[in-house]
Amino acid sequence: MEALKQTRHIGFWTGIVFFALMAVLAIALESSSGGNTWLRTLNNIGIFTALALSLNIILGQTGLFNMGHIAFFALGAYVTAVLNSVLGWPIIYTLPFAACITALFAFVVALPVIHLRGDYLLVVTIGISEILRIAFVNDIFGLTQGPNGITGIQRIELFGYRFMSQFAQFYLIWGFVAITACLFYFLEHSRFGRALNYIKYDEVAASGNGVNIVRYKLIAFALGAFWAGMVGTIYAPFIRTISPGLFEFKESVLLFAIVILAGGGNIVGIVLASFLLVGMRDVLTMFGDWSMLLFGLMMVVIMIIRPQGIMKPRRRQYNAGHLVGKFPSGIGKKAGLSAGNQAEVVE
Amino acid sequence: QDVRIGLMAGLTGPYASEGQDTKRIIELMIEDLNAKGGINGNKVQLVIEDDGSSPGTAATAATRLASTKVPAVIGTYGSAVTEASQDIFDEAGIVQIGTGSTSIRLTEKGYERFFRTAPRDDEQGRVAEESLNKLGFKTVAILHDSTAYAKGLADELKAQIDKNGRVNTVFFDALVPGESDYSVVLTKLKSANPDAIFFTGYYPEVGLLLRQKKEIGLDAPIIGGDASNHVDLIKIAGKDAAKGYRFISPPLPTDLDTPVTKEFLASYKAKYGTYPGSIWSVASGDAFIALVEAIKAKGADSEAIADYLHNDLKDVQGLSGKISFNEKGDRVGDLYRLYEVDGDGNFVLQPE
Amino acid sequence: MDIFITQLSNGLAIGSIYALVALGYTMVYGILRLINFAHGDLFTIGAYFGLTILVSFALQGNVSPLIIPWILIIMAAIGVAIIGFLLERVAYRPLRNANRLAAVVSAFGASIFFANALKLIYSPNRQSYPADIINLPNIPIFGVDIQSKRLIMFGTAVLLMALLYWYINHTRTGTAIRAVAIDQGAAKLMGINVNKIISLVFIIGPALGGAAGVLMGLFYGQIHPEMGFSFGLKAFVAAIIGGIGNIPGAMLGGLLLGVVEAIAGGYVSGSWKDAIAFGALIVILIFRPTGILGERVADKI
Amino acid sequence: MSNTSSYIEIKDLVVKYGKVEALHGISLNVKKGEIVTILGANGAGKTTLLASISGLIRPSSGTILFDGQPIQNIDSAEIVKRGIIQSPEGRRVFSTLTVWENLLLGAYTNHDKQKEKDILEWVFTLFPRLKERLKQLAGTLSGGEQQMLAIGRSLMGDPKLLLLDEPSLGLAPLVVRQILAAAKEINERGVTVMLVEQNAVAALKIANRGYVIEVGRIVMDGEAHALMHNPEIQKAYLGG
Amino acid sequence: MSLLSLQNVIKKFGGLTAVNDVSFTVDEQSVVGLIGPNGAGKTTVFNLITGNYAPLSGTVTFRGQVINGQKPYKIVQQGIARTFQNIRLFQQMSLLENVLAGRHCRMHAGLFASMFCLPWQQREEKSAVERAMQELAFVGLDAGYDNEAGNLSYGNQRLLEIARALATDPKLIILDEPAGGMNDQETAALTELIAAIQKRGITVLLIEHDMNLVMNICQKLVVLEYGAKIAEGTPEEIKSNPKVIEAYLGTSDDE
């Protein structure tokens, strides 16, 4: 592909290698006894990774403080659950509906509040997700079955194959993560992705350079929600019973933490941070009463060890080296303006 | 060869005290059983997973248990939590005996290997309406806390009331559990002016309601469901405010006079120094007894156990009364009794 | 009408607690822009400290009931202030130069840590303050009996707010606190010891939270290890709604939240009251994007 | 050159930003009562030098003596207390505080009320515009007004050594002259001044001595008068 | 015909009239300077032109169309680019990406094309990078295209802002104190740069306090004081205008 030849997409190849290793790991786990638990942990991580990637578009790339992302996930899962359990649709058909309804919801609720700055937006997103959760608890429109939630959601069926075991779902979930990572990676390395970053760093300068801020912010919200809605579709048949208790505010904060810990919206960082936080939360349960205490402690410690996030924010690489010195200089070196004034790097 | 049994309980999370007590009871019973030689000479081994009292964690815990290939699992407390694990155990073909999960739909979904030792909400709703009528209340305010269990019971009670037409519902609403101040809802209740208030939620809220009801000057008595059957209720409300509080619940082991319960209580007291605080942890003991019977008869195979529990287990003496299951997996027999709190904070069983 | 006034007083009472927690929140938040999730847990710790002191020194019966609350409040405030001070040192200071959201993650971790530490120390079960520590008569206002403890809570909140407002806006140190909040580097050039100022804020804020925790236990009775999270969250929301860094705003936000909840719970439905309260707050922000009392903004281009 | 009467004496100062070394061993001194100007192109390290004197950056090696005491490892707050006050590059006014509050903060370490009042009067005569705008938020002032505020604020601390980092930046020609005149006046009141300026002619006019920094090294120094007439300087910094 | 014209523009902040009934025009292909004392309202006039503020009354006309009240991003699309007095670069991004920001309004790839790497999107990217490098070279910063903008020295940050503005293909470029923080020699180089910009057929409107630069390069000057226009004319006329001397220049006795 043109894109890969043109630039040094190290991240892209890292991704390929990573997913290959994961596939091997899954096979090893499947054939070992007790590996099922680990597969489930991996699947949990996969779900959260996909979610964090979708939040990353909003929070990591655009700098919109969305601390209610779990709401979009919940909405997607509920749409799927209702369509499946009430109307009997196969799960896979519900996917576009879950995604679109969630995106539409995000768009509509974001519209009046998108102009809010930083923490004001954060509070609003918290509010929206709590309102939605309470609506689910109160059995809104008689569809969500209240606090009990919706049970008996079918498994996903594709081309006659039913994704039942953890092993099968592993491929489903991580396949989705891989596609997501790939598409979002391309997105980041484009005009669109840059525009989101411009907004994050300086709205005034962004709009002064022709970026339609409101439009991009809304699209970022809707896109993040669209994806979270799809993850909801995958999650519902994975967990098979969904209830409002699964979508509490703390989960939003956990997602938020994953994106921050990842460091500067870095995709590889997000995968690692999901492993670290979600994986640890699962693994630490073996310490019983002490597990959450340790989990909290671990979050503090990790942050202190890596204040800038697990991964350094990697600047996009452009294949422009060959263009240096090729164009005429309008002012340039003869004036001594720019040359030689940079302090030198010492190792 | 050892027999392995799974236990899924909320060792952490909001229902941790139930979960911890459950764990103690099952561990104690296994200890006693193994001391007597186990099941047909085989020692019993327990595999415990914490469901964190939350549906999400429960699903993970259930998968863990399923992957250990135990034939049967006891647990858990809380209908929503149980519900999150049902599909997983069902898929794995494992027998599950719910303990403190009373929501109706748990046994209405046609699972072949799901049982429970807790009675169902419709049964409790029926008894609740019966009691309200017997106590002579004409108007009642129903209050729940939006949790799966409490909402279910509230709906059931309301349905029974509407059906029989002997009592009038003048108020139906929820409070938010875990808060500290319920004066808003109490003020609202006061203005509805009911003869009695039926609260279907859990003991901590009952405690606060009782305490704050007094402060706000609301006289109508509160009557509760089985989730308020917990000794901590008195601590929270204070003896004064708790006096006269009534609730319906399966009987406490201390109120039962069978040799099985007596032996159990003595052993519990000897080990832990107190009596068990909640009926639901005791219900897990019932589940254990039923399981042991089944394994004794048919061996540690899930299908055989399920079959035995459905068809062959009849009126085995448990900790909270006789145990048998119907074809849906529900416990058979009427268990509910009315309790009242006396001036010293004791739960006194009311004569039927 | 009576009912309305009673509901209003219900709302103002719980709103006072929100306001107190929000005041501490806004102090810390204003200076570091740190969403200190652990603040709610500091509040809980205050409540547990109070209970421990009450029980272990057997205050009840030996000391006049009028003095007990003050002993508890002051001791708990001191204890929590120490924890707050340490918390900043250990969990936030190393992150001072990182992205400000990094400290939010650390704060969330600290919050989980505190809540679970409390569970391990005191058991996960709920605990209660004895029901009969303070028995005060009701006071009729507009012909409605209002519990005097509510007036005390409301009064305490207003008093502390006024003190804090005065301190921040009319003292040299207060101005220094605000300067640090805006630009730490420039503050250093004024001769302000930034570390000291931040430590100071992490003493005042948590002390207020701890005091609120004791009030909560004394007047509502029951406490549990997880209660701080939702309280902290609501207080945070209240502080933002009031206008970031705005002390009367935090107070107003807290009271408003309490009242909206009470009215929604009293006249619409208990199960929807939180949703209505959040909805109302969102609507406020749509029309006042920098909070009720507004935040000072100077975005000159 | 090292001299016991130096008020501030810097020896072999090396400063790094991560891997980037901005100062490669700078030595200079300023005597009490002098105005010394630091010249240099963009990115030469002038701001870095002032920042290390003020204690905002820890040098990786070298010493800074102020009044005979080493201060290179001392907290910036303490340095300000000892009388080294800086008006930083880019103004750094407290944007959401009023002009008045900004001035008060300038006097944070100054506990003498009467003196504070006197200086305030003086600042107002230097920059009457500030007096008109006492209640305005500093962030909404025009660029030049902010610069006036930054300088006024630094005077409020009653400096012994005043560090001015490009004070004429963004000011109208008339005001530039006023500001440099003010620097002279400040100096005449007994304050030692280190002045970083792009406007080399104007700076050298009021200074006693000057140093020229290039890419983190001092390449020239001398009496202001001599520097002004140095052909190399004229070519490089005086627009030729 | 004039490229840009302001007619009776008024802007108030609370009680303060920052721009008071200002009118002037900017001819195509010219360099016009806007000068005046600090706080006279120059930057505010710029903000009114670029849509960051909307005027209370009056009109701003660009290429025959009224543009006041439009959003900044629309105005950039129509051909007005700017730099900021308080430098507003994307500090953590590379020089190249900063300049690519300028290209944004001339590119078309949307969400879908970007996500799926459509071939035309790739071609567009490639040519945008080339164009951006061209602008970087124009200001002499191409060698360090991959460095972080925030690490540039002040003067170079100003140049980068100019490159970014040029990348938008402007008809009119608006520079707010481009020589701020530059020494005399650097300013002389900047003067050349502005001349080169003019030679590219781009009209320049600038605010500057450096009189050497202004007098050297501007064809016309507009002088503001307390928000109002007090003079307008060629540099020679302005230099000797007593009002301007009193309000702004001062008597250059000693220079």
Ligand SMILES: Nc1ncnc2c1ncn2[C@@H]1O[C@H](COP(=O)(O)OP(=O)(O)OP(=O)(O)O)[C@@H](O)[C@H]1O
């Ligand atoms: N925070 C930083 N991180 C990395 N490099 C930096 C940082 N600050 C400055 N530098 C580099 O250090 C060198 C000296 O910068 P400094 O700001 O001291 O220059 P200056 O002489 O004040 O320039 P100017 O006249 O533009 O203000 C420059 O090369 C600059 O790029």
Ligand SMILES: Nc1ncnc2c1ncn2[C@@H]1O[C@H](COP(=O)(O)OP(=O)(O)OP(=O)(O)O)[C@@H](O)[C@H]1O
């Ligand atoms: N957002 C704002 N709110 C209040 N006052 C403002 C605002 N923006 C500008 N002002 C005031 O309007 C006046 C004009 O400001 P402006 O920035 O246009 O001046 P300027 O001519 O660019 O000055 P300078 O040369 O110092 O940059 C100033 O007195 C300033 O304080």
Ligand SMILES: [Mg+2]
């Ligand atoms: Mg500098």
Ligand SMILES: [Mg+2]
């Ligand atoms: Mg300006």
